[in-house]
Each structure stands twice: as C-alpha cells, then as structure tokens.
Amino acid sequence: MSFQDWLKDNSKIVLFDGAFGTELIKRGLEPGKVPDILNIENPESIVEIHKSYYDAGSDMCQTNTFGSTPLNLRRHNLEDQIQEIIENALNNIKKVCPTGRLIVGDIGPTGEFRPPVGNASSEEWYSSFKMQSKLLDKGVNLYHVETISDLEEILAAIRAIKEVSNKPIIASITYKKTKRGFFTIMGDSLEKCIKALESEKVDVIGANCTLGSRDMLDLVKQAIEMTNIPISAKPNAGQPRIEGLQTFYDQPIEEYVRDIQEMIKLGVKVVGGCCGTSPKTINEIRKIIDKI
Amino acid sequence: MAQEQIFKNMVDSIVNLDEEKAIDLANKAIKENMNLVDVVEKGYAAGIRRVGELWEEGEYFLPELMRGAQIMQNCLDLIIPYLKKGSEEVSKGIVVLATIEGDIHSIGKTIVGTMLRAYGYEVYDLGADVPAEKIVDIAIEKNANIIGVSALLTTTMFGQKKIIEILKERNMHDRFKVIFGGAPVTKSWVTECNADGFAENAIDAVKLVRSLLNK
Numbered sequence: 001m002s003f004q005d006w007l008k009d010n011s012k013i014v015l016f017d018g019a020f021g022t023e024l025i026k027r028g029l030e031p032g033k034v035p036d037i038l039n040i041e042n043p044e045s046i047v048e049i050h051k052s053y054y055d056a057g058s059d060m061c062q063t064n065t066f067g068s069t070p071l072n073l074r075r076h077n078l079e080d081q082i083q084e085i086i087e088n089a090l091n092n093i094k095k096v097c098p099t100g101r102l103i104v105g106d107i108g109p110t111g112e113f114r115p116p117v118g119n120a121s122s123e124e125w126y127s128s129f130k131m132q133s134k135l136l137d138k139g140v141n142l143y144h145v146e147t148i149s150d151l152e153e154i155l156a157a158i159r160a161i162k163e164v165s166n167k168p169i170i171a172s173i174t175y176k177k178t179k180r181g182f183f184t185i186m187g188d189s190l191e192k193c194i195k196a197l198e199s200e201k202v203d204v205i206g207a208n209c210t211l212g213s214r215d216m217l218d219l220v221k222q223a224i225e226m227t228n229i230p231i232s233a234k235p236n237a238g239q240p241r242i243e244g245l246q247t248f249y250d251q252p253i254e255e256y257v258r259d260i261q262e263m264i265k266l267g268v269k270v271v272g273g274c275c276g277t278s279p280k281t282i283n284e285i286r287k288i289i290d291k292i
Numbered sequence: 293m294a295q296e297q298i299f300k301n302m303v304d305s306i307v308n309l310d311e312e313k314a315i316d317l318a319n320k321a322i323k324e325n326m327n328l329v330d331v332v333e334k335g336y337a338a339g340i341r342r343v344g345e346l347w348e349e350g351e352y353f354l355p356e357l358m359r360g361a362q363i364m365q366n367c368l369d370l371i372i373p374y375l376k377k378g379s380e381e382v383s384k385g386i387v388v389l390a391t392i393e394g395d396i397h398s399i400g401k402t403i404v405g406t407m408l409r410a411y412g413y414e415v416y417d418l419g420a421d422v423p424a425e426k427i428v429d430i431a432i433e434k435n436a437n438i439i440g441v442s443a444l445l446t447t448t449m450f451g452q453k454k455i456i457e458i459l460k461e462r463n464m465h466d467r468f469k470v471i472f473g474g475a476p477v478t479k480s481w482v483t484e485c486n487a488d489g490f491a492e493n494a495i496d497a498v499k500l501v502r503s504l505l506n507k
Contacts, residue, residue, distance in 0.1 A: 021447075029447055033394070075396055075421065111396050116358040178350025185399075187353030240446055240476045 003102055003142045003168045006059070007203065007230055013264055013289045016104075016144075016234060016272025017053035017061040018282045022249070024049070034076050036068045039088035046089070051096040056279035057286030058272070059101055062144050063089045065136060066108035071120070071128040075111065083135055090139030104170075105140035107132060107157055109148050117186075122156050129160035142168040146234070147209045147274075149174050151188040151196055158200045170232050170270065171197050172206030175219060182219050190219065194226045206232030209274045212239065212251060213259035220263050230269035235259070237276030249276030257284045264292070295326070299334040302367075306339025307346070309356060311363045314339075318367040328375045332368065337410035340364045344407055344494060354399065361406040368409070383414035385505045388431040389440040391420035392451035397444035397474070400494075404440065404473060407494040408501060424454040431468055438501055442473040449476050453485045469504045473497060 006012045024035050027045045039046055046064050053061045068086050073079045093103050110128050112120035133143065143161050148154040154171055161169055173193050175182040182190040197205045205227060207219055216235035223231055238251030260271050271289075273281050298317065305314035314336070321331045343360035346352035352360075387408055391401050398420035405417040416434050418427060431439045443449035452472050459465040465486075472482055472490040482490045488504055491497035 025446060033447065113354075116362055117354050117399070176350075180350055183350065183353060185354045187355060 001100060003060070003203070007168075007269065013268075013292065014232075014270040015057060015059045015282065015286055015289055016232070016270055017050075017058040018056075018273035018277035018279065019237075019275050020049060020062075020064060020066070022276055023052075023278065034067055034073070034078060036065060036073070036085050036089070037076075037078060037081070039064055039085050039092055040081070043088060043092050046092045047095055050093045052279040053282055054096055054098055054101060056283040057290075058282055060104050060141070061093060061097070061101075062104040062106035063093050063136065063140065065089045065106050065132070066147075067111070068135075069107075069110045069128040069132045071110035071112050071124065072108075082131065086132070086135040090136070094139060102141040103139065105133065105136035105143045105167075107136075107143060107145045107161070109150075109153060113150065114152060120153075122152055125153050125156035126160050129157040130163055133161045134164045137165045137167070140167065142170065142203075144170045144172065144206075146170075146172040146206070147174045148172070149184050150186045151184060151193050152186075154193075155196060155200060158197075158202060168203040170204040170206050171200070171202040172208040172232060172234065173197075174209045174211075175207055176210060177215050177218075182222070190222060191226055194223060198227055198229060202229070204230045204232045204270055206234065206270065208232075208234035209236060212236050213256045217259045217262055220266055220268055224266055224268070231267070232270035232272075233260075233263050233268050234272045234274045236274045237281065240276065251276070253281050253284055256281060257288060260285050261288050264289070295330075298326070299330070299338070302331070302335030303339040303342060306336055306360050306364055307342050309359050309363060311366065314363050314367050315370065318370045322371065322374050328371050332371060332375070333412065336364045336367050336371075337412070340406060340410045344403070344410075347403075348493070348495070357403060357406075361402070364406070364410065384412045385437040385501065386414045386416070386434055387438040387440055387501060388416045388418065388427065388434055388436040389442070390418035390422040390427045391442045391444070392427075392448050392455075393421055393423045394451065395443050395445050395448035396420045397442070400444070400473060401440070401442040403494045404442075404491070404497045407498050411498050411502070413501060424451055424458055427455060428458050428462070428464075432464070436468060437505055439468050439470045440473060440497070440501075441470065443476070444474045446476045449474065449481070452477070452481075452487070456485050456487060471497070471500055471504070 006014050050061050070079050097103050112118050114120050145157045213235040237249040302317050347357045389405050391398050405415045408415050441452045469488040477490045489500045491500045
C-alpha cells in the first residue's frame with residue numbers, strides 16, 4: 001500500500017508517530033545539541049525511538065531530520081555533514097520500518113526569518129529545502145513539512161520538494177490562538193494558509209505543535225469547513241513543566257486521546273502527536289482507531 | 293501644535309509603522325528643543341507599548357512588532373545623542389539580555405529588550421546562542437544591574453543555571469540580579485537555580501525589572 005492508496009481509502013485513518021525531541025531528552029540528549037547529529041553519534045537511540053513508535057502502531061514514522069537544512073546546520077557548524085546526517089537518518093529508520101508501513105521525510109523550519117524579523121529570503125529557503133529533500137528522496141515514501149510558522153517559508157519548502165520529487169506532501173503549519181482566531185506568528189490566518197496550500201496542490205493540509213489537543217480540536221473544526229483536502233493534526237500534550245532536571249507534560253493521555261477521537265469523528269485523516277506525546281500516547285490512539 | 297497632539301502623532305507614527313513620519317517628528321522635536329525625555333516616554337515609547345498591547349491582543353503579529361521596534365530604535369538613535377548632552381538621567385538601569393548557548397530562539401528575548409528600552413532601561417541585547425561566560429563578561433563590562441537569560445528549549449535551559457554558577461564562582465552573585473525567560477521556565481526552576489525572578493511575557497518582564505531595581 002502506498003500513502004496515496006491510504007488517502008483514497010475512506011475507511012483508513014492514518015496513524016503518524018509522536019514526539020521525537022522529548023523522547024531524546026528522556027534518553028539524555030545534551031543541552032544545546034542538534035538532535036539531527038545523533039543520527040551519526042548515537043544511532044542506537046534514534047533506531048530505538050523509531051522502533052518504539054512502529055511497535056506502538058504508527059502507520060508511518062518520520063526521519064530524524066527536522067533540522068537538517070543547510071541554513072539550520074550552518075548555525076551549529078555542521079553544514080558540511082548534511083549528507084552524512086541524512087544518509088544515517090535514512091538508514092536508522094529503514095532498519096526498523098516494518099513491511100507495509102511508511103517512512104516520512106521530516107522537514108522542519110530553517111530557523112531563519114524573513115525581514116523585518118530576520119534576513120532570510122524565499123530563494124535562500126528554497127535552495128536550503130531543495131538540498132534537504134534531494135538527499136532525503138531516495139529513502140522516503142512521502143514528506144512532512146512541519147512546525148513552520150511562516151506561510152512564505154512553507155511555500156518555499158513545498159516548491160523545493162516538488163522540484164526534486166513526485167512523492168506526496170503533508171504540509172503542517174504551527175498556529176497561535178488569538179481572540180480573532182488561529183494565525184501564524186507572522187500574521188497569516190488559518191483560512192489564508194489553507195487556501196495557499198490548496199493552490200500548491202499538497203496532498204494533506206496539517207497543523208502541529210504549539211497548540212495542545214483541545215485548541216487543536218477547535219482549529220480542526222474550522223479547517224475541515226475550509227477545504228476538501230485531507231487534514232492532519234499533531235498537537236502537543238499540553239505545555240511543558242520543569243522539575244529539577246526533568247521535563248513533564250501533565251496532560252492526561254486519556255484527555256489527549258479523547259480529543260484525537262473527536263478529530264477523527266470530524267473527518268481528520270492523519271493523526272499523531274507532537275511535543276510531550278510518547279509511544280504510549282500513540283498506542284492508545286491505535287486502540288481507538290482499531291475499534292472504528 | 294499642542295504638545296499632547298505631537299506626542300499623539302508620535303504614538304500614531306509607531307502604531308501605523310510610518311517611519312517617514314516618525315523620523316520627521318523626531319527631527320522636529322530636536323530642532324524645537326522639546327523636552328526629549330517626554331518625547332521618548334510619551335511619544336515613541338508609548339507607541340511601542342501600544343504595539344506591544346496589539347501583539348498581546350492578537351491584532352498585530354511579529355512583522356508589525358519588529359518593524360515598530362525598528363522604527364522606534366531609529367528615532368531613539370536620533371534623539372539619544374541630544375539627550376545625553378543634558379544632565380537629566382536617562383537610563384533607569386542597565387540590562388544585559390541574551391538567549392543561552394545552543395538555543396537560537398531570539399524573538400521573545402528581542403521583544404523583552406524592546407519593551408525594556410521603551411520603559412527607559414539601557415539594554416544590551418547580545419542575541420541568541422551566547423555562551424554563559426560571555427554573558428557574564430559583558431554584564432561586568434557594561435556594569436549591568438540585570439542579567440536576563442532566555443531559553444526556549446528544555447534542553448538548553450540548564451545553561452541559565454550555569455550563569456548563576458559562574459557568578460558564584462567569581463563571587464559576584466550579589467552584584468547582579470539574574471532573571472529568566474522562555475516557555476519552559478517555571479517558578480520552581482527559578483528557585484532551584486537561586487535566580488531573582490522570571491517573566492512569562494514582555495510586559496511582565498518590565499514589571500519584574502522595575503520591582504527588582506525599585507524604579
């Protein structure tokens with residue numbers, strides 16, 4: 001089965017994976033370390049996390065390449081290692097991806113903003129994403145562009161992927177909730193973003209991170225009225241709380257899973273988790289999907 | 293034109309992101325020997341505070357906030373040399389701000405810097421991904437009253453604690469007030485690190501600095 005087959009199958013709810021970063025922290029990720037370099041330095045942990053999500057029932061998991069763009073790696077003096085990082089990331093996930101499940105190429109923000117916030121240009125974004133997707137393409141079934149807070153940046157990413165690949169794209173923006181509705185921090189409304197992503201002919205329109213499951217449910221209710229393109233949702237498990245040297249996410253799994261269930265009822269096609277979710281969260285969602 | 297109207301025009305020029313008008317009004321204020329402390333406080337700073345409120349209310353977004361801050365800074369750059377010629381005390385205190393090493397999130401910290409400037413503090417914003425030692429060195433060099441350290445990642449916030457440890461090692465903890473910012477920071481983290489406070493947003497940061505410095 002391909003991702004396109006899943007999209008055509010009306011009864012199929014696609015279960016994505018959950019958080020990667022918070023799972024790495026549990027395994028002692030050092031402060032300030034770029035998680036992507038662990039593909040080379042600590043592949044055992046990366047493989048273990050991917051495996052834990054596939055074992056929990058994820059239909060597809062994403063590569064540990066959230067920050068593997070030249071623009072982002074440059075800030076950590078790792079730009080020269082981009083090829084090695086991505087090749088290792090692909091090997092790490094391939095080792096544990098069961099037959100019939102999929103590998104998703106993960107593409108996160110470059111971390112560079114356009115003026116007046118920063119100095120990045122659409123051309124820089126485009127060439128950075130193009131390099132990343134070119135290296136990812138041989139080992140992935142589809143792409144997830146995620147946690148992007150600028151519509152212009154996600155459009156650059158989509159165009160770059162399409163330049164090097166015909167594989168499906170899930171395009172997930174991160175929104176903040178305001179009194180006037182959901183907006184990116186750059187000021188683009190949910191509706192404007194959805195219309196723009198529709199014009200780019202992405203395969204799935206998504207939202208992830210920033211919002212907890214309750215606010216994400218509100219967003220999904222609105223989004224589903226705005227488009228016929230399938231919707232993906234990967235909310236956070238509430239907000240982080242730090243005690244000593246540990247991070248906790250206090251939202252009860254049952255509450256999170258209940259909100260995901262509501263999203264599925266509304267017609268959301270792809271569900272999963274962002275910061276604070278774990279293989280346990282994903283496994284609870286698996287149980288619900290299997291009952292449908 | 294009545295002074296109050298001029299101040300209002302300055303506020304409007306910042307809120308409407310009209311740089312030409314803002315600069316024009318600043319030049320006129322200098323030429324006409326207006327009280328420049330009032331010009332900064334009742335004009336431009338009031339303007340950026342309004343922009344900050346609009347950001348909090350979800351009416352304005354990052355581009356408006358950053359553009360407003362740039363225009364205000366350009367006006368202050370014109371005004372400050374004239375202010376320093378007078379004997380009036382301009383700065384209410386010196387603040388050194390930075391996002392800690394390993395963390396590139398700079399937006400929240402930049403907004404805090406802008407708001408502190410708007411409220412009359414002298415701010416040295418060292419940017420993002422700054423080693424703890426460097427932050428302390430610059431705080432000493434600038435004779436700062438406050439060191440503000442931001443961390444947005446749970447993986448980098450431990451660098452905030454390092455600042456306090458360095459100050460203790462150098463026997464300088466009493467010389468500075470150290471405050472934290474960033475989404476993962478909580479009261480218990482501040483207590484554990486023996487820091488002087490934290491703020492959840494830019495407005496709270498101003499209140500915190502004001503209460504710590506008592507002005």
